[in-house]
Amino acid sequence: MVGHVAALLALWVQTAGADLEALPSDGARDPACRWLTETEHLGEREWIVHVVRPHERLGQVAARYGVSRDELVTWNDLSSPRARLRAGKKLKVRTDRRPPPHEKIEYTTVEGDEWSTLAVRHRVLPEELQRWNPARAGRPLAPGTSLTIWHDPGVPQTVNCRRGPAPPKLEYRRDAESLGHPQSGRLRNGIPLPDSPLWTRGRRDGLWASTHTLDTMVAAFTHLRVERGYEGDVFIGSISRKRGGKFPPHRSHRTGLDIDIRLPLLPAVPLETYPTPDNVDWPALWELIDAFLDTGEVSMIFLDRRLQRHLYWAARWAGKTPEELEPIIHWPAKDRKWEAIVRHARGHKGHIHIRLLCGPEEPRCAPSRSNVLERRGWIEPTPSGKESREGARARREAWRLEGRGIYGESGGDDDEAGDDEP
Numbered sequence: 046m047v048g049h050v051a052a053l054l055a056l057w058v059q060t061a062g063a064d065l066e067a068l069p070s071d072g073a074r075d076p077a078c079r080w081l082t083e084t085e086h087l088g089e090r091e092w093i094v095h096v097v098r099p100h101e102r103l104g105q106v107a108a109r110y111g112v113s114r115d116e117l118v119t120w121n122d123l124s125s126p127r128a129r130l131r132a133g134k135k136l137k138v139r140t141d142r143r144p145p146p147h148e149k150i151e152y153t154t155v156e157g158d159e160w161s162t163l164a165v166r167h168r169v170l171p172e173e174l175q176r177w178n179p180a181r182a183g184r185p186l187a188p189g190t191s192l193t194i195w196h197d198p199g200v201p202q203t204v205n206c207r208r209g210p211a212p213p214k215l216e217y218r219r220d221a222e223s224l225g226h227p228q229s230g231r232l233r234n235g236i237p238l239p240d241s242p243l244w245t246r247g248r249r250d251g252l253w254a255s256t257h258t259l260d261t262m263v264a265a266f267t268h269l270r271v272e273r274g275y276e277g278d279v280f281i282g283s284i285s286r287k288r289g290g291k292f293p294p295h296r297s298h299r300t301g302l303d304i305d306i307r308l309p310l311l312p313a314v315p316l317e318t319y320p321t322p323d324n325v326d327w328p329a330l331w332e333l334i335d336a337f338l339d340t341g342e343v344s345m346i347f348l349d350r351r352l353q354r355h356l357y358w359a360a361r362w363a364g365k366t367p368e369e370l371e372p373i374i375h376w377p378a379k380d381r382k383w384e385a386i387v388r389h390a391r392g393h394k395g396h397i398h399i400r401l402l403c404g405p406e407e408p409r410c411a412p413s414r415s416n417v418l419e420r421r422g423w424i425e426p427t428p429s430g431k432e433s434r435e436g437a438r439a440r441r442e443a444w445r446l447e448g449r450g451i452y453g454e455s456g457g458d459d460d461e462a463g464d465d466e467p
């Protein structure tokens with residue numbers, strides 16, 4: 046009997062070990078992952094005290110403990126959810142988790158330090174760094190400058206800390222096809238988005254997809270779950286109706302290749318909460334987008350321009366350079382919006398809208414795959430379309446000098462007024 050239990054236990058340990066296997070890139074030892082081991086789970090809600098750090102917002106405190114801003118207002122007799130918090134103020138919080146507290150670092154700059162590189166190293170926004178050091182703000186950093194940096198090991202790092210288990214394999218038909226343009230076409234033999242641990246499904250009458258879309262979603266989400274180890278909910282709002290066609294309030298979503306995905310929330314935040322900059326898990330959103338880009342099947346992604354800054358810095362924290370991000374995220378550029386994958390469209394504040402390319406085997410889908418790739422100057426038309434991003438920058442530059450295509454495409458027809466449901 047004991048042997049039996051021991052064998053079971055060994056098996057369990059092995060399985061758990063496989064799920065929690067550290068990433069080769071030494072993810073588990075990454076200081077950003079301290080949250081995983083250092084957050085204390087209290088079993089039930091208890092009163093704890095949170096000490097406010099300089100320029101901390103109520104929304105950040107709420108997301109940290111999985112409570113609402115209104116609760117914080119009530120518990121602490123604050124005047125409103127917009128109230129400014131004084132640094133050092135003690136807030137009463139009733140929560141079931143206690144993440145490790147903020148750490149104040151006094152740092153002396155060395156040759157080569159810049160606001161942006163320090164922000165990347167400490168996973169904060171450059172403007173936060175400047176706010177903590179108002180006397181130095183707005184000027185370049187000289188070596189030997191002392192700075193105050195608030196490091197927060199309590200910010201949940203939900204990606205790149207461990208690998209996740211492989212999802213069960215999905216079976217679906219191969220004959221679902223996009224016909225025509227996203228704003229006027231339809232969907233042939235549409236397939237309902239299957240139930241899977243990869244995603245959480247929204248309204249069922251609006252989750253019909255093409256085979257190519259499902260293939261792409263499975264590839265991207267498997268990468269996000271397994272390689273990036275992301276375990277949070279990802280809510281798929283809408284794709285298309287069963288036969289495609291009109292799908293109010295959307296202007297597009299007619300051919301089974303437009304996907305609305307709610308911005309992923311930080312782990313403690315209840316799923317029904319509307320996404321805001323303070324409660325969105327920006328690193329997880331970046332990895333989700335990067336996983337889709339890696340498929341080579343993305344045509345464009347819509348996200349309100351006021352939110353792109355957060356996505357941009359999450360990508361920088363993940364190691365992307367400004368040069369790598371220039372063709373991917375429109376921010377911080379102000380012009381040429383049609384050149385970047387992630388671009389502004391009205392109504393995309395609570396979700397991103399991913400538009401895929403037409404599949405290689407969808408001759409009646411529009412605009413044609415090769416046309417989109419060629420016009421954009423992003424990837425030259427190739428049989429696979431997955432010719433990768435290497436050299437794309439040089440090519441775009443060459444094409445720009447030649448005055449080819451890329452200025453001819455208006456970004457205006459992508460604007461989707463009224464596309465505001467999550």
Ligand SMILES: [Zn+2]
Pocket residue numbers: 295304305397398461464
């Ligand atoms: Zn949309």
